[in-house]
Amino acid sequence: MTPASKSRILGMTARGATTAAAILIVAALLPLGLSSYQVGLATEILIFGILAMSIDILAGFAGRTSLGHGAIFGVSTYVVVYMTSQAEMSPWLALLLGIAAATVVAAVFALLAVRTSGVYFLLLTLALGMIIWGVCLRWTQVTGGENGMRGDVRPAILVGQSAFYWAVLACAAVVSYAMWRFVCSPFGLTLRGIRDSESRMRSLGYNVPLHLFIGFSVSGVFAGIAGALYAMFNNFVSPSTVALAQSVEGVLMMIAGGVGTLFGAFVGAAAIIVLENIVSSYTQRWLMVLGITFVLIMIFAPEGIIGKLRAIFSRKAKAP
Amino acid sequence: MSEPILTLSDVTVAFDALKAVDGVSLTVPRGQRRAIIGPNGAGKTTLFNAIAGAHPPTSGKVMFNGNDVSELPPHRRARLGISRTFQITNLFPTLSVQDNMMLALRGLKPKKFSLFGAPDPDEAEAARIGSALKAARIAERADVIVKEMSYGEQRQLEIAIALVTTPTMLLLDEPAAGLSPSERSMIAEVIRSLDPAITVILIEHDMDLALGLVDHVTCMFEGRVLVEEPPEGIRRNAKVQEVYLGKPRHA
Numbered sequence: 001m002t003p004a005s006k007s008r009i010l011g012m013t014a015r016g017a018t019t020a021a022a023i024l025i026v027a028a029l030l031p032l033g034l035s036s037y038q039v040g041l042a043t044e045i046l047i048f049g050i051l052a053m054s055i056d057i058l059a060g061f062a063g064r065t066s067l068g069h070g071a072i073f074g075v076s077t078y079v080v081v082y083m084t085s086q087a088e089m090s091p092w093l094a095l096l097l098g099i100a101a102a103t104v105v106a107a108v109f110a111l112l113a114v115r116t117s118g119v120y121f122l123l124l125t126l127a128l129g130m131i132i133w134g135v136c137l138r139w140t141q142v143t144g145g146e147n148g149m150r151g152d153v154r155p156a157i158l159v160g161q162s163a164f165y166w167a168v169l170a171c172a173a174v175v176s177y178a179m180w181r182f183v184c185s186p187f188g189l190t191l192r193g194i195r196d197s198e199s200r201m202r203s204l205g206y207n208v209p210l211h212l213f214i215g216f217s218v219s220g221v222f223a224g225i226a227g228a229l230y231a232m233f234n235n236f237v238s239p240s241t242v243a244l245a246q247s248v249e250g251v252l253m254m255i256a257g258g259v260g261t262l263f264g265a266f267v268g269a270a271a272i273i274v275l276e277n278i279v280s281s282y283t284q285r286w287l288m289v290l291g292i293t294f295v296l297i298m299i300f301a302p303e304g305i306i307g308k309l310r311a312i313f314s315r316k317a318k319a320p
Numbered sequence: 321m322s323e324p325i326l327t328l329s330d331v332t333v334a335f336d337a338l339k340a341v342d343g344v345s346l347t348v349p350r351g352q353r354r355a356i357i358g359p360n361g362a363g364k365t366t367l368f369n370a371i372a373g374a375h376p377p378t379s380g381k382v383m384f385n386g387n388d389v390s391e392l393p394p395h396r397r398a399r400l401g402i403s404r405t406f407q408i409t410n411l412f413p414t415l416s417v418q419d420n421m422m423l424a425l426r427g428l429k430p431k432k433f434s435l436f437g438a439p440d441p442d443e444a445e446a447a448r449i450g451s452a453l454k455a456a457r458i459a460e461r462a463d464v465i466v467k468e469m470s471y472g473e474q475r476q477l478e479i480a481i482a483l484v485t486t487p488t489m490l491l492l493d494e495p496a497a498g499l500s501p502s503e504r505s506m507i508a509e510v511i512r513s514l515d516p517a518i519t520v521i522l523i524e525h526d527m528d529l530a531l532g533l534v535d536h537v538t539c540m541f542e543g544r545v546l547v548e549e550p551p552e553g554i555r556r557n558a559k560v561q562e563v564y565l566g567k568p569r570h571a
């Protein structure tokens with residue numbers, strides 16, 4: 001229709017594609033200038049950015065904030081670590097199984113949660129996540145209980161810190177692109193419609209719970225991908241990986257970046273992970289600092305870091 | 321052409337003890353412009369809900385275009401060609417007009433399940449959206465976010481959304497409620513220039529607006545049909561004057 005929509009690269013505008021390419025190049029060059037510890041941090045940021053994005057698909061686009069995504073993420077991590085260490089499966093197959101397991105868990109969560117919204121959705125997903133946590137803690141023979149499980153998940157070619165970072169970066173790029181296509185797709189539009197007016201969607205002939213079910217399950221696939229990468233990153237899993245704190249951190253990263261901004265998730269993940277690392281060298285009270293940070297964000301930048309920047313730039317652009 | 325498009329036989333909609341619609345029988349010929357008038361709480365909106373399926377009738381039969389639709393859910397009736405607007409504006413406020421139209425158009429199509437497809441409308445969709453927006457006189461507003469439009473424009477969008485699925489019958493529930501006189505005449509103009517093949521049923525409190533637009537008038541009172549008459553006679557009808565014109569808000 002408009003001239004801009006004709007010259008699209010993989011569905012992106014020329015400007016969007018250039019920005020994405022520039023960010024990717026800078027991100028790919030990072031290991032050349034960073035210590036191996038810092039490269040590890042950057043890898044973690046990418047992995048949690050994917051998790052936060054998967055939460056944003058539901059929160060920002062379907063209007064439903066999940067507190068169960070940490071558990072979905074962690075199920076994938078558990079399955080990958082278990083399959084490689086206990087079942088001696090090939091890492092690649094284990095990764096696929098982990099993602100599949102996370103998807104199944106997400107689908108079960110979805111079946112129970114799609115008929116709710118607002119705080120009920122929040123509480124229901126929280127409770128479902130707690131069940132997963134309980135299972136991981138108590139099913140000692142399989143999960144190793146409180147002690148968790150160690151595994152040697154990374155395939156040989158990815159053992160180096162930088163090699164692994166690049167692999168995760170490539171994965172994050174593909175997955176981000178997929179999520180972006182997903183929220184922009186005709187189906188993604190139906191999720192935004194549900195966020196704005198469920199009753200109107202129903203009268204237009206949409207099966208609202210079915211759409212939420214599909215949206216939740218797709219979001220679960222992406223959370224599962226993040227969880228599988230985390231298994232490779234950490235080579236270890238314990239109940240804290242599926243705990244409520246994990247879900248909350250994912251949601252906070254999403255909110256810090258900006259609800260509904262999708263890529264803001266990476267900014268939010270970076271802000272919170274960097275802060276966590278700075279703070280924990282001074283004090284043990286990381287959770288308290290996280291709480292305070294969150295309160296400050298809600299007061300001074302409720303639209304998130306990306307949302308705030310956008311608002312500032314558009315105000316500047318409008319000013320004479 | 322002589323067969324009526326809509327026939328209601330003895331339709332009742334009860335909310336517990338209250339019969340909001342009480343034994344209404346009604347026949348609307350194809351292509352007719354029909355007004356339904358009546359004081360607040362007469363059961364007009366409830367009657368629309370019975371026809372469109374939001375509140376299926378407790379008893380009685382709704383025949384549309386040769387099909388018994390009494391038991392069908394709203395989207396099945398929509399698929400048969402019944403479209404409606406709402407008395408209370410119900411749009412997607414944070415989306416653009418274009419996206420509102422797209423959602424309306426795709427509700428009954430499998431394309432709504434395209435998970436990674438391109439967002440843009442195809443040619444046929446663009447043409448339908450274009451002509452519905454034009455019919456509702458908001459063709460230039462396609463890229464505007466709905467919450468940034470005036471209330472009058474939002475009412476026009478309500479009509480455009482109902483039109484984009486190319487319905488055979490259009491139910492308009494007080495399309496001009498709450499609008500300024502100039503906005504009302506805009507809405508009247510939109511309704512007047514609708515495709516004559518579409519059967520239109522219009523709920524409207526404002527007699528001057530309604531009577532200038534329709535061929536036939538049904539006046540409801542307390543859930544029942546009080547009078548059915550062409551517009552010329554309705555103002556002089558004693559029963560109508562008693563329940564309706566006597567009300568202070570229409571003095």
Ligand SMILES: Nc1ncnc2c1ncn2[C@@H]1O[C@H](COP(=O)(O)OP(=O)(O)OP(=O)(O)O)[C@@H](O)[C@H]1O
Nearest residue numbers: 335338340358359360361362363364365366367407
């Ligand atoms: N969902 C419902 N549950 C219970 N009672 C209802 C419901 N919907 C409508 N009613 C009642 O049914 C009666 C008819 O309502 P309806 O909305 O059909 O009137 P109306 O003619 O459209 O009035 P108005 O001109 O004010 O829009 C009213 O007494 C109303 O309170």
Ligand SMILES: [Mg+2]
Nearest residue numbers: 364365366407
């Ligand atoms: Mg009404």
